[in-house]
Amino acid sequence: MNHRIWWRIAWRNLGRNRRRTALTASALTFGFVASVLMIGYMDGMMEELVSNGTRVATGQVQIHAEDYDPERSIHRTLGGREGLDVRALLAAVEGQDGVVGAAPRLYGGGLVSSGDETVGGILMGVDPGREAQVSRFEISLVAGRMPGPDEIALGDAMAETVGAQVGDEVVLVAPAADGSTGNDLFAVSGIFSVGVGAFDDSYALLELGTLAELMAMDPGRIHEVAVSVERVRESEAAADRIREAAAAVAPGLRTEPWSVLQPQLFFIVTYADSMNWVVAAFIFGMAAFGVANAMLLATFERRREFGVARALGTSGLSVGRIVVFEGILLGLLSLGAGLVLAVPLMIYIYENPIDLSRFVDTWSFGGSAVRPMLTVEYSVVGPLVSAIALVITGIVAALLPAWRAVRVPPADSLANR
Helix, strand or coil: CCHHHHHHHHHHHHCCCHHHHHHHHHHHHHHHHHHHHHHHHHHHHHHHHHHHHHHCCCCCEEEEECCCCCCCCCCCCCCHHHCCCHHHHHHHHHCCCCEEEEEEEEEEEEEEEECCEEEEEEEEEECHHHHHHHCCCCCCEEEECCCCCCEEEEEHHHHHHHCCCCCCEEEEEEECCCCCEEEEEEEEEEEECCCCHHHHCCEEEEEHHHHHHHCCCCCCCCCEEEEEECCHHHHHHHHHHHHHHHHHHCCCEEEEEHHHHCHHHHHHHHHHHHHHHHHHHHHHHHHHHHHHHHHHHHHHHCHHHHHHHHHCCCCHHHHHHHHHHHHHHHHHHHHHHHHHHHHHHHHHHHHCCEECCCCCCCEEECCEEECCEECCCCCCHHHHHHHHHHHHHHHHHHHHHHHHHHCCCHHHHHCCC
16 A cells, blocks of 8 residues: 555544644644753853853964973973064964964963062963954953053953052063063053953963063064964864964974863863753653653554454554554654744844843853853754654654554454453
8 A cells, every 4th residue: 555545544643633632742842842942052051161261362273382381381482482473374374264363472470569469470462453353351351451562451350459450550570581580560451351260360461562572582482373263163174274374384383273272171062062862862751751641542542443444454564554654743743833933932042141140150160151141052953953853752652552553453442342
């Protein structure tokens, strides 16, 4: 017999008790919407975790000298003690597909003093114009602006510790590359708060040339180039292209994506991604029991119908096939209704995140932070995983009723036994 007949019979059977079909489909529809939203929320949380962990300061890709880590000595600059052509390197990096921007950096350590208070900090020399493309220091300013020549920007926790405000002068003392000690007065141009304690407590930003002069470093010497890419999750491919471009400018450079630079963060994101199937399995696993129960009841009510079909020569396989087809159609029907509900919900929550700051504080981990915002991230994976799980649930939930239908003895059914 043509398969279309079995599909048609299965569809007709779903319409025989529309209330029960609607209630059963509602359970699957709710499960689909819940699964899509949960996976979307987890993806949104991980996207923010990665975004904050890489866009606060580190960038998605970094270029260092081969021997820079782990000591991070001030002498281990790109190109060695002679330095390199920084402009040529930046141009080569920015010419690669997917690269949004690249920023040179110089690092040092020193003491920041104001009045009677002194605190140790990490000094970071930046090009303010380029830095805005790879980090959030500029948009995280709570007062003032990025530093110019002979100016400094402090993290808000550091500024509070030394009692400095915008316009005040602070004394900066730092070891220099030639063995001397650099010290000078700097005007506080701005105060930033990125929401990550490691930066707000300890980082101070200076204009690249100003820090190089303080540390007696030649202009061509930098410790790092931070790179921002369009697709954070695809930074490995971008890192490969950047590595080749950097090698053409100078040998002995190491180019690494954020997944290598921040292994803890990468582990959490990878672990969370693998939980998508677990979330869908839990939600639809619970829904499967309700669906199976409803279909078992429907199968019991149709015992006489199945008995007549078997007595007329219909094989047990064909009878079971009808029940399985009903489960598939129920799953597809629920999928359509779920998409109608889930898509506008996802769009609304994406555009209107729910602020939970009244109940939960910002959570910091591994150099990153997650704000207490209930938001979602668009993804093909979430709806796809949920759709597959929904259809599988419809099929699995129909297997036991189908088996029971196959085992219906025609004589007993016709005799109402």
